[in-house]
Structure formats: C-alpha cells, structure tokens
Amino acid sequence: MRRNVLRLYDDKKQDFMIQRAYRWLERNAPTELKERFPQKWRIWLGYQIKVVRDGGVRNVKGLVRPLSLPPGETEKSLKAYLDRYWVQEDGRHDERKYYMIEAFNRFLYTLELVPDRPGRLLELGASPYFISLLLQKFRPYEIDYVNYFGDAYPDQAVQTLVDETGHEMPIPFANVNVEVDPLPYPSEQYDAVLLCEVLEHFTDDPQRVLTEIKRVLKPDGTLILSTPNVVRLENVARSLAGINFYDPYSGYGAHGRHNREYTVQELRDLLAHVGFTVDEIFTSDVYNNRANQFMAVGRYKSLLAERDHLGQYIFVKARKTHEGNALKPAWLYRNYPAAELTTV
Numbered sequence: 001m002r003r004n005v006l007r008l009y010d011d012k013k014q015d016f017m018i019q020r021a022y023r024w025l026e027r028n029a030p031t032e033l034k035e036r037f038p039q040k041w042r043i044w045l046g047y048q049i050k051v052v053r054d055g056g057v058r059n060v061k062g063l064v065r066p067l068s069l070p071p072g073e074t075e076k077s078l079k080a081y082l083d084r085y086w087v088q089e090d091g092r093h094d095e096r097k098y099y100m101i102e103a104f105n106r107f108l109y110t111l112e113l114v115p116d117r118p119g120r121l122l123e124l125g126a127s128p129y130f131i132s133l134l135l136q137k138f139r140p141y142e143i144d145y146v147n148y149f150g151d152a153y154p155d156q157a158v159q160t161l162v163d164e165t166g167h168e169m170p171i172p173f174a175n176v177n178v179e180v181d182p183l184p185y186p187s188e189q190y191d192a193v194l195l196c197e198v199l200e201h202f203t204d205d206p207q208r209v210l211t212e213i214k215r216v217l218k219p220d221g222t223l224i225l226s227t228p229n230v231v232r233l234e235n236v237a238r239s240l241a242g243i244n245f246y247d248p249y250s251g252y253g254a255h256g257r258h259n260r261e262y263t264v265q266e267l268r269d270l271l272a273h274v275g276f277t278v279d280e281i282f283t284s285d286v287y288n289n290r291a292n293q294f295m296a297v298g299r300y301k302s303l304l305a306e307r308d309h310l311g312q313y314i315f316v317k318a319r320k321t322h323e324g325n326a327l328k329p330a331w332l333y334r335n336y337p338a339a340e341l342t343t344v
Contacts, residue, residue: 063233063311065284067105068112070138079104081137082130085169088160100130105286106226106313107131110196113224113280113317114139119191122146122216124178125198129161129171136169141192145173146183148255155184178209185216192222199227200258207328210274217320223276225316229283230261233310237294264309267316270332275324283311 069078082100086092100107111134114121121141125148126132135143149157153175161169174184179202193213199206213223235245250256262270268278289312291297304310327342 063283063285063289064105065109065282065311067108069108070111075104078108078134082107082133084163085129085133085161086163087128088162088168096128099128102287103130105284106197107134109284109286109313109315110194110224110226111135111138113315114192114194115222116140117191120144120189121192121194122183122185122190123194123196124213125196126171126173127159129159131194131196132171133161144185144190145171146176146178147173148177149175151177178212179204179206183212183216187215188218188221190216190221191218192224193217194224196224196226197228199225200261201255203254203259206260207270207274207332210270210276211324214275214320214324219320221320223271223316223318223320225267225271225314225318227267227314228258228261229263229309229311229314231263231310232283232285232312233289233291233297233304234294234312236300236304236310237291237297240300241295243294262314264314266332267314269329271316271318273325273329275320275322276318277321278316278318280317281314283309283314285312287312 067075069075079101082104083097086096090096107130110131114135116139118140119142121135121139121143122145123132123135123143124146126145127147132143132145135141155175156172157175158170158172161171176183193216195209195213199209202209210223217223230245238245247258247261264281264283268281271278325342325344328336328340330341330343333341
C-alpha cells in the first residue's frame with residue numbers, strides 16, 4: 001500500500017458547480033417548483049452529488065482493498081438482497097437504501113473477516129441490521145443481538161425486518177449500554193463477537209467494553225471490529241488545510257457522535273492490553289475519497305511515501321489469547337489516580 005500511495009492522482013482543479021447549484025436550489029427554489037419533482041428523486045440527486053460526485057474527487061489508488069464476495073454472488077445480487085428488507089418499526093425510506101449503498105464495501109470487508117464455521121455469535125450495535133442479514137445468509141452461526149436505544153427502552157425487545165412480500169424476520173435483542181452495564185450473557189459463551197462502528201461512540205471507558213467482550217468469548221474466540229481511521233488521508237488533508245476533523249455535536253446526544261477515533265497502532269496496543277492477539281488488521285476506503293477537496297494530494301504526496309494505513313476505516317480480526325492488564329493505559333486515559341494507570 002505504501003508504494004500505491006505514490007501513485008495518487010495528480011492535482012486537478014475541482015469543479016463544484018453542480019454541487020453548488022443543487023444546494024442553492026434546495027435552499028432557494030420555490031416550494032411549488034420543488035414539489036413538481038418527487039422527493040425521492042431529489043434525495044437521489046443529493047446522494048449522487050454527496051457520494052459519487054462529491055467535489056469531483058475520485059477514489060485514491062492504493063487505498064481501496066479488493067472486495068471478496070461470497071461464492072455465486074455479485075455486488076448487484078448482494079445489494080438487491082440487502083435492499084429487500086427494512087425495519088418494520090421505522091417504515092421503508094430511501095435514506096436506508098442510500099446508507100446501504102454508501103457503506104456496502106464496509107459490510108463486505110466485515111463479513112470477509114468472520115470465520116465461516118458453526119458456532120454462536122454476538123453482534124453488538126446490530127441496528128440497522130445490514131451485517132446481520134449477511135451473517136444470517138452466509139455464516140452458520142446462532143446469533144444474539146445487542147443494541148442501545150436509551151434507558152427508556154425495555155431491557156429485552158424485538159425489531160422486525162420485513163420485505164415487500166410481507167415476510168417477517170424478528171430480531172430479538174438486549175437493550176444494553178455496554179459502557180455501563182454487563183452483557184446479560186454467561187462467560188465463555190460465544191465463538192465470535194462483532195463490534196462494528198461502535199467503538200468510536202464510547203464516551204468513557206472502551207477498555208471496560210473490550211474486557212466484557214473478552215469475558216463472554218470462549219478461549220481463542222474471535223473479535224471482529226471495525227471503526228473509522230482517525231489518520232485517514234482525508235483527515236491528513238484537512239489538517240494541512242487548517243480544517244478541523246473532529247465530529248460535530250449530534251442531535252442524538254453524546255452517543256450520536258464519534259467521541260474518540262483510533263489509529264491502527266492504537267488498536268493493536270489496546271487489544272493487546274486487554275488480552276487479544278491481532279491476526280489481521282487493514283484499512284480501506286469504503287466511499288469516494290475527498291482528500292483533494294480539502295488540499296490537493298499532489299502538494300504533499302511525497303510526505304506519504306513511508307506511510308500506510310491511510311484508508312477511511314480500520315478492520316480487525318483478533319483472538320482472545322492471554323490475561324489482560326486491569327490497569328488503564330495512560331496513553332488513552334487521564335485524570336485517574338496513578339495507581340489505576342500504567343505506561344506499559
């Protein structure tokens with residue numbers, strides 16, 4: 001990947017005319033004019049501009065890992081399968097489809113890491129259930145699910161996936177704030193646990209969550225983890241351009257934003273600290289790279305010659321292998337009593 005970074009495309013002047021025109025029309029066009037076009041068409045156009053045309057920036061060579069598809073499947077067939085279902089309690093809406101399209105590669109990279117063998121699996125943060133659907137179709141696990149929809153939600157609940165034929169697929173889940181409460185499962189019950197796009201949302205104690213995951217995993221059990229890469233190329237470009245890359249405050253509260261993102265080495269260190277051995281770790285872009293929108297990569301690509309792990313997301317496959325350190329690593333925690341921290 002290091003050599004591939006040197007092949008980053010040359011800087012070209014970006015054309016934002018279509019993007020600007022779309023935003024101007026959405027803000028200023030008379031309501032009666034906009035109503036002549038179905039809302040789903042306008043949502044689709046906005047999605048195309050955001051994801052496909054975003055500033056005219058193309059994918060960066062070397063940052064996209066090739067997809068590994070299940071035997072007999074194509075990208076088209078997999079997208080049709082995922083698009084077939086929606087959450088009955090939420091109703092069908094186009095935003096779900098566009099989210100699936102945007103995150104499709106991430107789902108497939110995750111599935112690729114999940115061992116293809118019988119067993120029991122726990123998926124944390126399962127909603128909106130795209131990975132759940134892939135697991136149910138392509139992996140022979142008994143699956144339990146955990147979500148957290150707030151303290152007002154019942155401890156045990158069900159959401160239902162439904163398709164156009166009326167076929168229903170109930171998803172029973174435990175409603176658990178895993179940063180605060182223990183997982184409601186016995187120790188050493190699971191062969192695999194998924195923690196995908198959840199780690200970055202924790203506000204207080206990620207080590208506690210990973211330790212609890214380790215508790216419910218069988219010896220040598222597998223943890224599959226994905227999370228945004230804080231040093232992705234887009235963030236490098238933002239930093240050089242003087243643009244802040246911290247996640248905005250969310251209307252959904254503290255858990256609706258990214259509170260702490262990680263580097264590859266930080267994840268290696270944290271997992272080893274807790275008692276895991278990393279078997280595989282890589283980064284990849286999953287949507288169009290927008291680095292050139294912030295600062296032309298051609299201006300600093302020579303600085304990236306010895307850098308790798310610049311993709312947008314980090315994907316990890318690790319095993320429960322050894323006794324963890326109960327103390328908190330000082331590189332990740334502060335303002336704790338010295339006796340509770342370790343620099344090792």
